[in-house]
Every structure is written in structure tokens, then in C-alpha cells.
Amino acid sequence: MSFDQNQNLSSVFELIADLLELLDENQFKISAYRNSARIFQSLTKPVEDLLFSGELKNITGIGKASIEKAKEYISTGKISYLEELTKLVPLGLLDLLKIKGLGPKKVKLLWKNLNITSLGELEYACKENRLILLKGFGEKTQTNVLNHIEFLKKGSGKFLINKIFFEQSKFEEFLKSLKNIYLFSPIGINRRFFEVYDSINYLISSNNHNNLVNNFKNYFNEINYSNGKISAKLNNIVFNIYLTDDKSFYSNLFIKTGNENFLDNIKKYLKIKNIKINNELFLQNEKVINFKNEYDIFQILDLPFIRPELRDYPNFDEMLKYDNLEKRIEYSDLKGALHIHTTYSDGYNSIEEMVKNALERGFEYIGICDHSQSAFYANGLNKERIFQQFSEIDTIQKKYPKIKILKGIESDISKDGSLDYPDDVLNKFDFVIASIHSNFNLNYEDMTKRLVNAAQNKYTTIIGHPTGRLLLSRDSYKFDWDRLIQACKENNTALELNSDEHRLDVPYEKITNIVKNKVKIAINSDAHNISSLDNLHYGIAMVNKAIIEKDDILNTLSYKDFIKSINKHH
Ligand SMILES: [Zn+2]
Ligand SMILES: [Zn+2]
Numbered sequence: 001m002s003f004d005q006n007q008n009l010s011s012v013f014e015l016i017a018d019l020l021e022l023l024d025e026n027q028f029k030i031s032a033y034r035n036s037a038r039i040f041q042s043l044t045k046p047v048e049d050l051l052f053s054g055e056l057k058n059i060t061g062i063g064k065a066s067i068e069k070a071k072e073y074i075s076t077g078k079i080s081y082l083e084e085l086t087k088l089v090p091l092g093l094l095d096l097l098k099i100k101g102l103g104p105k106k107v108k109l110l111w112k113n114l115n116i117t118s119l120g121e122l123e124y125a126c127k128e129n130r131l132i133l134l135k136g137f138g139e140k141t142q143t144n145v146l147n148h149i150e151f152l153k154k155g156s157g158k159f160l161i162n163k164i165f166f167e168q169s170k171f172e173e174f175l176k177s178l179k180n181i182y183l184f185s186p187i188g189i190n191r192r193f194f195e196v197y198d199s200i201n202y203l204i205s206s207n208n209h210n211n212l213v214n215n216f217k218n219y220f221n222e223i224n225y226s227n228g229k230i231s232a233k234l235n236n237i238v239f240n241i242y243l244t245d246d247k248s249f250y251s252n253l254f255i256k257t258g259n260e261n262f263l264d265n266i267k268k269y270l271k272i273k274n275i276k277i278n279n280e281l282f283l284q285n286e287k288v289i290n291f292k293n294e295y296d297i298f299q300i301l302d303l304p305f306i307r308p309e310l311r312d313y314p315n316f317d318e319m320l321k322y323d324n325l326e327k328r329i330e331y332s333d334l335k336g337a338l339h340i341h342t343t344y345s346d347g348y349n350s351i352e353e354m355v356k357n358a359l360e361r362g363f364e365y366i367g368i369c370d371h372s373q374s375a376f377y378a379n380g381l382n383k384e385r386i387f388q389q390f391s392e393i394d395t396i397q398k399k400y401p402k403i404k405i406l407k408g409i410e411s412d413i414s415k416d417g418s419l420d421y422p423d424d425v426l427n428k429f430d431f432v433i434a435s436i437h438s439n440f441n442l443n444y445e446d447m448t449k450r451l452v453n454a455a456q457n458k459y460t461t462i463i464g465h466p467t468g469r470l471l472l473s474r475d476s477y478k479f480d481w482d483r484l485i486q487a488c489k490e491n492n493t494a495l496e497l498n499s500d501e502h503r504l505d506v507p508y509e510k511i512t513n514i515v516k517n518k519v520k521i522a523i524n525s526d527a528h529n530i531s532s533l534d535n536l537h538y539g540i541a542m543v544n545k546a547i548i549e550k551d552d553i554l555n556t557l558s559y560k561d562f563i564k565s566i567n568k569h570h
Contacts, residue, residue: 006040006047009073012082013037013066018097019085021104022111036066044343048074092118099148101141109134123149151475157198158472159237161538162501164190164197167237171200171219178215180208183249187242187256191308193541195471195504199238203256205249212243248281250291255280257308265316269301309544313512319547328544329523329553331536336555336562338367339410339433339464339496339524344389345370346378348529351389352396355405357530365404365559368393369433372420374412378437381409383425390428404559406430410464415439415446417453419460426459431566433496433524435464440477447479455487461566462522462554463488465498465505472502481510485517492568494520494554499539500532511546520554520565 017033020026039061040047047070050056056067069079086094096107096119110116113134116125122145125131131142168186175184184204189197206212213225220232220239230241244252255263255277270277275284282289282297291297298305305326306319313319337358341347347354351368358366370389371380381389390407397405410433411420419426419434426432434454442450454460466484467476488495495514498505503526506514511521523543525535543553550556557565 005074006043009047009070010037010041012073012079013040013069015094015097016069016079016082016085018104018107019082019089022089022093022108023085032063032066035061036063036070040070044348090117092121095119095152096122098152099145101144101148106136106141109136119149119152158196159198160471160501161193161195161197161504161541162535163237164200165537167200167235171202171239174219175204178212180206180211180215182206182246185253187253188258191257192259192312193309193545195507195542199240201240201242201256203242203244203249203253205244205246207245209243216241247290250294250297251282251289252280254291254294254297257311259312261314262306262311262316266301266303269303273301275300307544309541310547312545313547322547324549325547329540329548329550329556331540332362333550333553333556334523334536334540335364335558336367336406337361337363337365337525337527337533337536338406338408338431338462338522338555339369339498339526340366341370341410341526341528342368342389344385345375345380346528351392351405352399353530354527355396355400355403357533359400359403361533363403365406365562367406367408367431369408369410371437372409372411374414374420375437380412380420383421386425386428408433408461410435411460412437413450413454415442415450417450417457419454419457423459429459430563431461432459433462433464434460435496436468436477440468440474442477444478444480447477448483451479451484452487455484455493456491458491458568460491460493462494462496462524464496464524465500465503465526466495467505467507469505469507470502471504476505476507481513485514485519488514488519489517492566494522494566497521497523497539497543498526499523499535499537499542500526501535501538504538504542508542508545511543511548515546515548515552521548521552522554524555 013033014037017030017037020030020033039059043050047056051071051074056062056070069081073079093107093111096102096110097104110122114125114130116122126142126146129142131137131145132139168190175181182205184202185191186201187203188201190201204212209228213223213230216223216230216232220234223230223232228243230239230243232239232241242252242256275282295305307326307328309328310319310325319325340354342349342351342354347370354368355366368389371378373380373382386409393405393407407430409429413419413434413436419432434457451463451466455463469476487493495506497511514521521543523536523539525533527533527535554565555562
């Protein structure tokens with residue numbers, strides 16, 4: 001997505017400024033890079049477009065040198081000046097700069113005074129309480145640094161679901177182009193789905209393994225083959241590819257899909273049928289059983305087919321009490337696209353472009369939800385602009401009678417749990433998504449009350465991204481889930497499954513309990529441009545990890561039923 005590029009460029013310029021600061025360079029030069037970084041981040045168009053149209057040089061604050069470097073970055077993905085600078089400082093300092101709350105001044109102190117040049121050394125120094133003694137550092141900084149190192153350690157070499165989906169579909173296109181491949185499938189968490197991945201894993205059957213390995217040499221950056229397993233690397237992602245033949249494919253697939261707990265539970269059923277597993281093959285009376293598909297494996301064990309996503313469900317016996325363990329929720333089950341931003345706040349596409357796109361994707365209704373007035377950083381809507389948007393929606397609605405356009409808002413939840421407008425404004429919306437975007441560090445009790453208050457508000461239709469987590473970068477805030485679910489249940493408020501790859505929030509582990517309590521889940525894209533309506537695929541992958549029926553999802557309802565369902569008689 002092109003806005004990622006603005007963000008990336010901004011980070012690269014910040015890094016140049018940081019390095020210059022570590023190297024005691026001239027302050028004017030440093031400020032110039034920081035300034036450009038800020039501007040790149042706040043641009044409302046992709047920097048690439050502005051470069052091509054020549055508009056970039058008319059923006060005050062971006063000098064010639066910055067434009068040249070932006071050009072170099074966009075055409076080559078790197079900036080040679082930055083590469084020169086990184087050679088002048090110990091490499092580990094770059095990792096230190098990524099720690100929130102440190103910044104170049106503090107990193108320089110650590111480097112010059114304590115001779116710390118790597119994360120490992122810094123962690124050790126914290127545990128020895130050596131930071132507290134340094135000027136400008138306190139116990140709080142030291143604790144923050146330690147927490148952040150912990151976080152970085154967890155996140156290194158990990159990838160979000162959008163990158164994995166993208167690489168998998170590219171890889172599958174390639175596989176389909178090869179002649180000597182019959183069957184292939186992702187395995188492990190690439191088949192069961194997760195929020196975060198450290199590799200891509202596949203099982204492939206072929207009658208000529210060596211030939212296949214040769215074909216792969218054109219695809220991967222690095223490749224290594226031994227004992228039926230290929231280890232390869234592409235765009236920094238490790239691929240583990242297991243080779244097999246058609247006869248063993250489904251037995252291998254079943255076992256390599258996992259997870260371990262699931263396979264442990266399966267053992268009981270194998271025993272009843274006197275079946276053994278050896279080398280990922282099923283044996284009955286010392287004879288190998290070959291399966292034509294994975295369904296046959298479940299059938300021979302007298303079990304219902306359990307969709308791969310659900311094989312992570314922690315309680316196997318409880319799971320078997322439910323129906324519909326096979327059927328997945330599909331993209332086409334969603335009738336409404338509900339959490340949609342536009343150029344009115346921080347979206348990239350206009351209302352009409354978003355409406356047109358949703359219609360083309362087959363949605364029956366769309367809910368426009370820009371940010372509310374407190375979200376000044378996202379150009380949130382004041383009262384006047386809300387009514388301006390309403391009248392634009394009315395005009396567009398006439399032009400597109402085949403899709404219903406709902407007038408919504410993503411209202412900030414204030415510290416005390418109130419919404420961002422008075423009732424006489426709130427009652428004008430068709431529906432309201434209430435989300436937390438600030439004051440993340442309230443204590444457990446205050447955060448619980450805040451969310452409960454928001455869920456009890458008679459204008460709240462859906463609580464947006466309920467935990468506030470950002471995968472690989474920010475933990476959830478803590479609150480009492482049971483009390484939030486109870487408040488949602490009593491007030492007919494739904495909970496969002498925000499499908500943005502950074503969020504996937506509510507976490508899938510909570511979903512079964514939520515719907516058991518008759519609280520509906522809204523699978524929302526939080527789209528800020530037309531292509532991010534694709535995000536819904538990620539949310540759907542997650543929702544299928546829970547025991548859930550189509551009716552548990554708010555936006556699988558037809559327009560009429562949706563309107564009926566969200567009515568709180570206000
Ligand atoms: Zn939000
Ligand atoms: Zn949003």
C-alpha cells in the first residue's frame with residue numbers, strides 16, 4: 001500500500017537524523033531531516049505520486065537534498081547516504097534507537113558513558129541497575145527499556161498475516177505453473193492461521209523431487225535440500241517445504257497440520273480403531289492405509305470433519321458437542337462493510353469510491369465511519385462536517401440505489417467512557433462504533449469501567465478494536481472481559497473483530513465465549529482505502545478459529561435484519 005511508503009520514508013529520514021545526532025553533526029542538518037520526516041508522514045497523498053507530478057518540490061520544508069534522497073529510496077528501496085552513515089556507528093546502536101523512550105540523545109549517553117552498543121549489553125546493564133546512575137535516566141526509563149527489549153525479542157523475525165497471505169498466494173501461483181506437482185497445501189499454522197508467523201510451511205507431492213528442487217532454484221533467494229525437506233528463503237521469510245508422494249499426501253497433511261494437542265486427542269480414536277501412526281502414515285494390521293482426501297481420515301475415526309482453523313481449539317471434547325465444525329464463514333457471507341473511513345477523516349478514498357468498491361465486491365450495505373472530533377490527529381469530524389458528510393451521502397445514495405449507505409461514526413471513547421458528541425448529535429447517526437484511541441494506560445478497574453460505560457451507552461452499536469493491541473508493537477490494555485461481555489449482552493452492543501492485520505482485535509481466543517453469551521461479532525475491515533476491504537479475509541481466518549455460526553456475526557445479516565437487530569429503541 002502506498003501510504004506504507006510515506007511511513008517508511010519518514011522512518012528512514014528519522015533514522016538519518018538520529019545517526020547524525022549520534023555522530024555529533026550540525027544541528028541544522030539534523031533538523032532538516034527531522035522536518036522532512038514529519039512532512040512525509042503527514043502527506044495526504046503517496047509521496048511517489050507527488051514526486052511524479054512535481055508537487056513535492058512546492059512543499060515548504062522539503063529541500064533539494066531530501067527530494068533526491070526520496071527519489072533514490074522510491075526507485076531503489078535504499079538511500080546510499082544512510083548506508084554510509086550506518087558504517088560510522090556500531091551496528092547494535094540501530095537496535096537501541098528503536099526502543100521507545102530512548103532516542104538518540106540517551107543512546108549516545110549509553111554508548112559514550114557505559115560503552116553499550118547492543119541490546120544484549122543494554123539488557124544486562126538494566127538488570128544491574130546501571131542505567132539509574134546515569135544522568136537523565138531514572139528507574140522508570142530503565143523499566144520501560146527492559147519491557148521493550150522483552151517485546152523486541154518476541155517480535156524479531158516475525159511477520160503479520162497480510163505479508164504471509166501475499167507470499168503464500170504468490171508461491172501457489174508459481175506452484176500451479178510447474179508441471180511435476182500434483183498436490184500441495186500449506187501446513188502447520190499456515191493452514192490453521194494465526195496472527196503472527198515466523199515462516200511459511202508447505203507440503204507438496206511430486207513424482208520427481210530433484211527436478212522440483214531445480215525449479216525452485218529460480219524462485220528462492222537461497223535454497224537447501226536434504227532428506228525430503230527444502231529450506232529456502234525469499235524476502236527474508238523462511239520457507240520449509242516437505243516433499244512427499246500422492247499416496248502419502250493426506251496422511252502427511254493431517255499430521256503436519258497439527259496442532260500437537262489436537263493430535264494427542266486424536267490418539268484415543270486411533271486406539272479404538274486399532275490404527276497406529278508411523279512416519280506420518282496410518283497403519284492398520286501392519287498395512288498402510290492410503291487416503292483419497294482428509295475427510296476419509298476423520299470418517300475412519302468416526303469423527304466429524306474439523307476445519308483446520310479450529311484444530312487449535314483448546315478443549316477437544318467440548319468442541320465435539322457442537323455442530324458445524326466443518327463449515328467456514330466465507331467472505332461472501334458478509335453482507336455489510338461497516339467500519340469504513342473516507343477522505344473526510346484519515347482515509348485515502350472518497351465516500352463515492354468506497355461505496356462503488358463495496359458494491360463491486362457484492363456488499364448489500366456499507367457503513368461510513370470516519371473519526372470523531374477528538375481525533376484531531378486523524379482530522380476527526382466536528383458537527384458541521386458531519387452534516388456536510390450526511391448530505392454528500394444522500395447525493396451518492398441516489399446515484400447508487402443498489403447499495404444502502406449507512407451514516408456512521410467511529411466515536412472516540414473518552415477517559416470516563418462517554419462518547420465524543422452530545423446526544424442530539426449521536427442520535428443522528430444510523431449506527432455508532434465506539435473505540436479507544438488515547439489514554440491507554442488507565443488501571444484495570446478504570447479501563448473496565450470506561451469500556452462498560454461505552455457499551456452501555458444507548459447510541460453505541462459496536463465497540464471497536466476492544467483490546468487496543470497492535471500486533472508486534474503494542475500490548476492490549478487490561479480490563480475485565482466478563483464485565484464488558486455482560487454489558488454488551490444487556491445493552492445489545494456488538495463487539496468488533498477488527499480485521500486490520502495489525503489488530504485482529506478481538507483476539508480469536510475470546511470469540512467463542514463472546515458468542516456463547518449471545519453477543520454478536522462484527523467483522524470489520526477498518527478500511528482506509530479501497531484495497532483494504534481485502535483485510536476482511538484476515539478477520540475471517542481468525543473468526544473460523546472459534547466455534548461460531550453465521551448468525552453470530554452482525555454483518556452477515558441482510559440490510560433489513562441488520563437495522564432491526566441494532567435497534568435499541570432510542
Ligand atoms: Zn479505530
Ligand atoms: Zn477506524
